[in-house]
Amino acid sequence: xxxxxxxxxxxxxxxxxxxxxxxxxxxxxxxxxxxxxxxxxxxxxxxxxxxxxxxxxxxxxxxxxxxxxxxxxxxxxxxxxxxxxxxxxxxxxxxxxxxxxxxxxxxxxxxxxxxxxxxx
Amino acid sequence: xxxxxxxxxxxxxxxxxxxxxxxxxxxxxxxxxxxxxxxxxxxxxxxxxxxxxxxxxxxxxxxxxxxxxxxxxxxxxxxxxxxxxxxxxxxxxxxxxxxxxxxxxxxxxxxxxxxxxxxxxxxxxxxxxxxxxxxxxxxxxxxxxxxxxxxxxxxxxxxxxxxxxxxxxxxxxxxxxxxxxxxxxxxxxxxxxxxxxxxxxxxxxxxxxxxxxxxxxxxxxxxxxxxxxxxxxxxxxxxxxxxxxxxxxxxxxxxxxxxxxxxxxxxxxxxxxxxxxxxxxxxxxxxxxxxxxxxxxxxxxxxxxxxxxxxxxxxxxxxxxxxxxxxxxxxxxxxxxxxxxxxxxxxxxxxxxxxxxxxxxxxxxxxxxxxxxxxxxxxxxxxxxxxxxxxxxxxxxxxxxxxxxxxxxxxxxxxxxxxxxxxxxxxxxxxxxxxxxxxxxxxxxxxxxxxxxxxxxxxxxxxxxxxxxxxxxxxxxxxxxxxxxxxxxxxxxxxxxxxxxxxxxxxxxxxxxxxxxxxxxxxxxxxxxxxxxxxxxxxxxxxxxxxxxxxxxxxxxxxxxxxxxxxxxxxxxxxxxxxxxxxxxxxxxxxxxxxxxxxxxxxxxxxxxxxxxxxx
Numbered sequence: 001x002x003x004x005x006x007x008x009x010x011x012x013x014x015x016x017x018x019x020x021x022x023x024x025x026x027x028x029x030x031x032x033x034x035x036x037x038x039x040x041x042x043x044x045x046x047x048x049x050x051x052x053x054x055x056x057x058x059x060x061x062x063x064x065x066x067x068x069x070x071x072x073x074x075x076x077x078x079x080x081x082x083x084x085x086x087x088x089x090x091x092x093x094x095x096x097x098x099x100x101x102x103x104x105x106x107x108x109x110x111x112x113x114x115x116x117x118x119x120x
Numbered sequence: 121x122x123x124x125x126x127x128x129x130x131x132x133x134x135x136x137x138x139x140x141x142x143x144x145x146x147x148x149x150x151x152x153x154x155x156x157x158x159x160x161x162x163x164x165x166x167x168x169x170x171x172x173x174x175x176x177x178x179x180x181x182x183x184x185x186x187x188x189x190x191x192x193x194x195x196x197x198x199x200x201x202x203x204x205x206x207x208x209x210x211x212x213x214x215x216x217x218x219x220x221x222x223x224x225x226x227x228x229x230x231x232x233x234x235x236x237x238x239x240x241x242x243x244x245x246x247x248x249x250x251x252x253x254x255x256x257x258x259x260x261x262x263x264x265x266x267x268x269x270x271x272x273x274x275x276x277x278x279x280x281x282x283x284x285x286x287x288x289x290x291x292x293x294x295x296x297x298x299x300x301x302x303x304x305x306x307x308x309x310x311x312x313x314x315x316x317x318x319x320x321x322x323x324x325x326x327x328x329x330x331x332x333x334x335x336x337x338x339x340x341x342x343x344x345x346x347x348x349x350x351x352x353x354x355x356x357x358x359x360x361x362x363x364x365x366x367x368x369x370x371x372x373x374x375x376x377x378x379x380x381x382x383x384x385x386x387x388x389x390x391x392x393x394x395x396x397x398x399x400x401x402x403x404x405x406x407x408x409x410x411x412x413x414x415x416x417x418x419x420x421x422x423x424x425x426x427x428x429x430x431x432x433x434x435x436x437x438x439x440x441x442x443x444x445x446x447x448x449x450x451x452x453x454x455x456x457x458x459x460x461x462x463x464x465x466x467x468x469x470x471x472x473x474x475x476x477x478x479x480x481x482x483x484x485x486x487x488x489x490x491x492x493x494x495x496x497x498x499x500x501x502x503x504x505x506x507x508x509x510x511x512x513x514x515x516x517x518x519x520x521x522x523x524x525x526x527x528x529x530x531x532x533x534x535x536x537x538x539x540x541x542x543x544x545x546x547x548x549x550x551x552x553x554x555x556x557x558x559x560x561x562x563x564x565x566x567x568x569x570x571x572x573x574x575x576x577x578x579x580x581x582x583x584x585x586x587x588x589x590x591x592x593x594x595x596x597x598x599x600x601x602x603x604x605x606x607x608x609x610x611x612x613x614x615x616x617x618x619x620x621x622x623x624x625x626x627x628x629x630x631x632x633x634x635x636x637x638x639x640x641x642x643x644x645x646x647x648x649x650x651x652x653x654x655x656x657x658x659x660x661x662x663x664x665x666x667x668x669x670x671x672x673x674x675x676x677x678x679x680x681x682x683x684x685x686x687x688x689x690x691x692x693x694x695x696x697x698x699x700x701x702x703x704x705x706x707x708x709x710x711x712x713x714x715x716x717x718x719x720x721x722x723x724x725x726x727x728x729x730x731x732x733x734x735x736x
Contacts, residue, residue, distance in 0.1 A: 038358070039357060048350065055291065072226060
């Protein structure tokens with residue numbers, strides 16, 4: 001790990017422990033789970049959810065990316081505002097800062113990226 | 121209407137790829153791994169993009185649009201919300217995930233600009249949604265004007281399973297199941313627990329399943345996954361590691377199944393076989409129920425599928441054999457690579473409103489999935505001459521087919537390199553290794569001396585499309601090796617399983633027993649993973665099999681991908697020659713040139729080649 005990566009790692013850990021975990025605790029004190037079901041519920045008939053958007057429009061093609069940290073901040077604020085997750089707006093700035101620090105080009109000559117895992 | 125040329129890109133998860141579509145016609149598509157020689161290469165597909173641009177004879181600045189196959193902002197949203205949901209326990213995962221998503225994935229536009237020097241005529245990148253791209257890759261190239269759509273994979277942004285329908289130019293996805301509930305991740309968890317690699321070992325687990333009995337089926341359904349009548353499902357995440365750690369399963373999962381995961385490369389025991397059989401049964405139940413429910417809702421009995429789970433050809437075969445669908449079409453590049461194709465087609469039809477192209481002969485528009493690079497005979501000869509490799513050029517295609525078919529009939533193993541490379545994980549006769557299906561020992565020879573892979577893994581037959589029902593309980597076409605069906609009963613032979621069932625887990629004695637008159641392609645449950653070969657898709661390959669039939673009376677050959685374990689399928693004549701020389705193959709066909717092993721000089725300074733490829 002080079003010095004830039006070390007610095008970033010410290011920054012991420014600070015963000016996680018000082019901002020994300022306290023926010024999580026606050027949110028869990030009101031409702032748990034917060035965003036998704038974690039185990040089966042025998043009482044319901046279906047786990048399917050109706051999609052909010054069933055088709056893709058030309059406008060939808062233009063909303064997925066960002067080309068600057070500020071663009072990222074705006075995209076997150078827009079998404080979380082539309083979803084009614086006002087509590088998340090407080091972390092948009094911090095995530096934007098992290099993105100500014102993490103931003104690095106992937107080297108084509110290097111070994112296969114460690115980020116191969118499907119989830120991330 | 122002006123011509124519209126669109127580049128689709130999938131990258132940064134697994135199996136990066138690029139596709140170029142012009143006015144709705146697929147011009148070129150390729151996975152980055154074929155060029156970089158790193159299996160499942162997730163890196164930005166610079167080489168694949170350059171190939172697609174060359175094939176389309178255009179510069180990047182001529183592109184009408186560049187489309188990325190998913191929405192990185194929504195993926196970031198999932199990563200953040202997941203960590204809040206699991207708070208303290210997910211620090212290590214968050215560190216890794218944030219580096220990946222914030223360091224790489226959200227900056228797609230910059231990668232493209234740096235890689236190809238332009239963002240095309242729009243001056244910006246378009247983004248789709250992961251499962252919309254899968255749905256588009258399944259529906260638009262299919263032969264159906266209307267179809268029920270089903271997408272199933274690990275996860276894309278939030279969605280893991282989606283259901284909808286396609287009609288003409290329009291795709292509508294009506295309902296979905298979202299992370300952390302995922303049939304793909306469930307299958308991957310068992311893949312991991314059985315000591316196989318996530319994202320590549322799932323196919324092996326499916327091949328292992330017929331050796332086992334589904335002893336764990338009840339416990340999986342009781343403790344791990346609840347399946348409703350409509351096929352929707354919910355996982356009990358307490359048993360999984362993936363929500364808050366870097367591995368798929370956790371202590372609770374291990375306790376449930378009696379111990380830690382199998383150590384990779386150690387002996388496979390009955391426990392792994394039984395786990396494989398159990399999770400396969402659960403998967404089939406989910407897929408069949410969802411499909412049944414979706415078809416009931418849409419009223420359309422033609423089904424199209426994509427997403428990694430759609431590569432589960434055993435489940436696909438049952439959709440047909442259990443009469444749940446009338447017709448099925450599965451995108452051959454069903455995994456993330458196919459997302460590049462779906463993204464480009466989706467932009468063609470939903471952004472530029474280009475009318476959908478249908479094939480007037482009623483077949484699909486995937487072009488046999490032969491969408492990658494090809495090499496002219498003159499290029500092959502230039503390569504062989506430069507390297508001074510002895511070869512025989514046989515221009516007459518009938519004579520060439522005869523020589524190849526004769527070699528196969530004599531029990532020789534043939535490396536077959538011909539035409540445009542396949543797009544997707546299966547070799548379909550352009551980059552294939554061929555053998556005689558009648559010989560019992562073909563399976564173990566090809567596994568152990570050619571592919572250097574696990575002995576239990578079955579091989580697939582390539583059968584003349586017209587002859588398929590002569591050998592198998594199948595009447596439909598299966599051009600992409602995505603349907604499993606039984607070998608016809610009258611061809612099957614009884615074989616001894618007593619010793620195996622009484623506890624001896626050595627699979628070789630079973631493999632080496634004849635199970636039918638085409639033993640090399642008959643799995644231990646008398647099934648076969650079938651590729652039907654149509655003369656319109658691949659005339660040269662069709663001719664080889666037809667000639668083999670004239671010689672032997674059998675209209676099918678063994679077909680496996682042209683590579684060794686851990687190696688991507690060969691792309692160039694050089695890749696093919698090296699693979700040929702490093703294995704026990706007898707004959708190499710490079711376009712119209714034939715190379716016999718005994719004529720070739722031995723490779724020098726190549727003893728360490730196996731270190732080149734990490735075992736998958």
